[in-house]
Amino acid sequence: MIVFNILLICMLPFGAMCYFNMTAYRQMPPLYILDDYDMCLDNIKQSSYCLVLGQIVPNETSSLWNQISNFSAVTKRHFRHDYIYFGVCLNPCKKLLHPFSPFRKDMLYAGKIHDNELVDYFTDINKRESDNRIVYDKIINTCINYKFNKQYDLQVRSFVQYCVQNNEPNKFDGLENTFMSLLGMLILLVLFSSYYDRKLKQIEPLNMQGYDFYKCPLQTRNETILTSFSLFRNYFRLVVPSRGELARDFRFLETFRFFAIIMVIFAHALLILKAVPTLNTEYAERTFYKLESNIFINGSVIVQIFLVMSSFLLCVNFQKSMALNKPGISEWFKLIIYRYLRLAPSLGFVIFLNASILPRLQDGPFWRHVSEPEYILCRETWWTNLLFINNFTLRKSCLHQTWYIAADFQLYIIASAILIIIARYPYTKKLIFGIAIIISFLSLGLVTYYQELDAVHQETPDSYRYLFWTNGDTIYKGYAPFYTNFGGFVFGTISGFIYLKYKTEGLNLKEKKTKINLILFASLPLPFLLLLSGEIFYQIEFPRPSIWVSLYAALFRNVWALICCSFVLLMSFKAGSILYKFSSMKVFVPLGRLSFQVYLIHLNVIRCLGGCVRQPVYVNNLIVTMYILASIAISFMVAFFLYLLFELPLTNIINSAIKSGESSKPKNIKTMHGSNKEETTET
Structure with a gap:
């Protein structure tokens, strides 16, 4: 990696070289x-x-x-x-x-x-x-x-x-009618639940009839279930930070989630923009000559931060709640089921939306071009998404961005099995993690070498112009499978053990605060330098298969995951001074909690904004910035309602079901799934 970065520095003067003869360019057909x-x-x-x-x-x-x-x-x-x-x-x-x-x-x-x-x-x-x-x-x-x-x-x-x-029939089909009926029932449930919750508040003593009533848990299970869809109560569940030591220590993770999802939207907005008609197509082409564009062109690795956070929290919550109980296979299956129930309903709702009313949300000459793949594939291959195997069928699946959710779920199954084995046989921990680290590097390197893939997924102007990745072997075989993302989960899990070890020992970084802060701030450019290093593969065409290309591929994603782990660990111990204080601001708590819904819905928003143009549009930096900001703002607004009306209500019902069966579960297993918001951070 050092050699590649030295080469990168040598190439810095050439990164932005782009001389278009616009007279000749305009002679070509648009x-x-x-x-x-x-x-x-x-x-x-x-x-x-x-x-x-x-x-x-x-x-x-x-x-x-x-x-x-x-x-x-x-x-x-x-x-x-x-x-x-x-x-x-x-x-x-x-x-x-x-x-x-x-x-x-x-x-x-x-x-x-x-x-x-x-x-x-x-x-x-x-x-x-x-x-x-x-x-x-x-x-x-x-x-x-x-x-x-x-x-x-x-x-x-x-x-x-x-x-x-112009004379096409505009009737709703059976699936569309079913979705609209479901939406109507959901609205009625929200209205009833909100009304019932308000009535419960009114029968309380006057000093309890303030907003604090909605922040307190209800007395009975029936009341809890009947108020699951209450807008008032769910709003406060969204905005009020969780209490407890772990929740305070990890509040910065919500900020990480927020900024990570912003970068995802940024990258995907630019991706979809290449698929809609633009008047000055040279704008996009010139972008690929700018060195700084590699931050987004090679930014697909950014999602590793989600894998790191997911595995880190899984490890910490598992060790806090289950490890001492010597869990076995039955507990492993319960963990998988609870994780599935955490992810699948929201995913299913968006699939249902895409398979039913998505084509009706806009129109225009290119609208079917940008919406029909989702509409058709969500009707035909929805089951691959709900079984979380769509990262292996990415070319013919809807909601392309959910490859990550499938990979995360598969890695969650593996990581939870590893944690259970370590809990039962602690002496195997070093051996297991040693093997896991070797697999993390070997899997990427060997897949890249034997499949003759690029070292990193190279985004090009044409790569997603047709709403699927053309010549996309690198993304299909080297980017989306769980085994090429193993490193993020492994290093995140190890970081969880490191955190617990030093937290138990009462590690205090105050004595080395200045030195650690200097190291932390000095390290901030490292992620950007790593992303910029991908420019080498735009400048030089390496032969494939190549040991050097495979070595870079093995290092690139795993080094990024290690950098993410380093920041997560340092921030967990309140290092970073101003950076830590900023990341722990309460304003980021609801924004971070909305990130899952934003991740699911943002591509629909981007499609609706870009897919309705009638004629090729002129684009420049200001227009693209406004387009991205609109995509971010609308995605969060839609996610806000999806979170309040769908995700939180179902989570409340599932958690109530978990609590009702606690007598047959190991103690505190509910904290693994966010049912106890007072003590834990969601994984």
């Missing part, structure tokens, strides 16, 4: 050529608007084609400019071709695109368009080529992705 969507479909007559993916036919005799080919060959930093999206209104197209002879039409027709990966994907996603492709393929391709050949002296092969008709 990536998006769209007819007016609303004017087309507002027609009184029956009308259709089709989104068509075009591929320019190679023509070595054309100087323009050679320019397009040479520019597109820089695939790590440029779009493929031979792939163009057309929005075609069919009525004017038919009118244009009406006087043409069959021979002339045949001369203009260039056939279908030759990219099997894209054709197979969109054929699978847009199944209901098979008839439109048969009927309109030749008409649309001929029409496009008449105009395109006239302007650029080139031909285009095409593939009809989908067509929208």
Whole structure:
């Protein structure tokens, strides 16, 4: 890693070199050529608007084609400019071709695109368009080529992705009706529960009728269940910090969650922005020449902080509540079940939303392009998400961001088994963690080497343009599987043991406060330098398989996890002075608690904001910043309601069920699942 960073420093002067000949650039066809969507479909007559993916036919005799080919060959930093999206209104197209002879039409027709990966994907996603492709393929391709050949002296092969008709029936299907019924029942439950909770408050003595009533636990199990959906009570559960020593020590983790989810939204907003029509596509391409952009281009590793925090809290809570009871297989299954119940309901709700009403939330020529993969795949492969195995079927699964939740769940199963073994046989701890650390490095290195993957997932302008990762072996095989993320969980669990050891011994860092704070603040640039080191793989094309590339891959993610663990441990012992005080501010408590719902819903928000454009939009730093800030703000607003109306109520009911069966459980097992908010921090 040191060698790679030395190379990086040597390359710093070259990181931002980007000289576009804009005169030549503008001679190339734009990536998006769209007819007016609303004017087309507002027609009184029956009308259709089709989104068509075009591929320019190679023509070595054309100087323009050679320019397009040479520019597109820089695939790590440029779009493929031979792939163009057309929005075609069919009525004017038919009118244009009406006087043409069959021979002339045949001369203009260039056939279908030759990219099997894209054709197979969109054929699978847009199944209901098979008839439109048969009927309109030749008409649309001929029409496009008449105009395109006239302007650029080139031909285009095409593939009809989908067509929208102005007379399409707008009826709700069974799944949509079911979702709307569920939503209506949920609202009624919230209203009833809130009313009942308010009535309970009114029968209390006058001195107990303030807001403090909603902060106190109720006396009976029935009252607790009936007020589970109460907006008043759930609001205070959201905003009031948990009490207890552990909760105070770990309050900074909510701040970590908040800023980590902000970075996730930032990265995903930029990702989706590449999939919607932009007028100045050179803006995105220039971004890939800027060294500082590597912080987000290679920022997929950021989610390791979630794995570190999850395993750290699992270890601490487990040791505090269960370790002394010598848990066995039955306790292990209970832990898995409780973890499943913690994650699955909210995940299921968002899947249900995507599979039902998502297409109705917006419209526009590109709306189905950005929403239909979610709509179709959530209907077909929802079970892979709910079984938490979708990180192995990422290409054909909905809610791509939930690969992390699947990996986290799988690693949770393994980590909890390890903790149970260590609790029963303490002498195995060093051996188990020694083997686990070796596996953490070997799994990444060996997978990278034998699968001939990139050292890091390299984001490119075209990599997610079609709403799935093209040429995505690195992300499918080297990024999403649980075994390539093993290090984060291993190091987080070890950090939990380290914290408990020194906490029990009464470690006091006050005597070394200045020295530790200097080390901490001096280390702050390390994560950014690590992310920037990915620039090497944009500058140099390493042969694969390569031992050096595999070594970097093994180090990159695990070193990042170790840095995260170091910060978590130091902050757990209140190191960091101003940084610790800032991270422990109460304002971040509700924002951190909303992070799970934000993680689930933010891509829907980003799609709705970006997927409704009618024509290619001009983008610059200010517009992109506003787009990202809007995505963050709306995601948190939606997450706020999902948390109050769905996640917290179900958590309350599950916790009530746990408490009712406590007599058959080891003592305090409930604290592992957030049922005792006074004492623990949620894992």
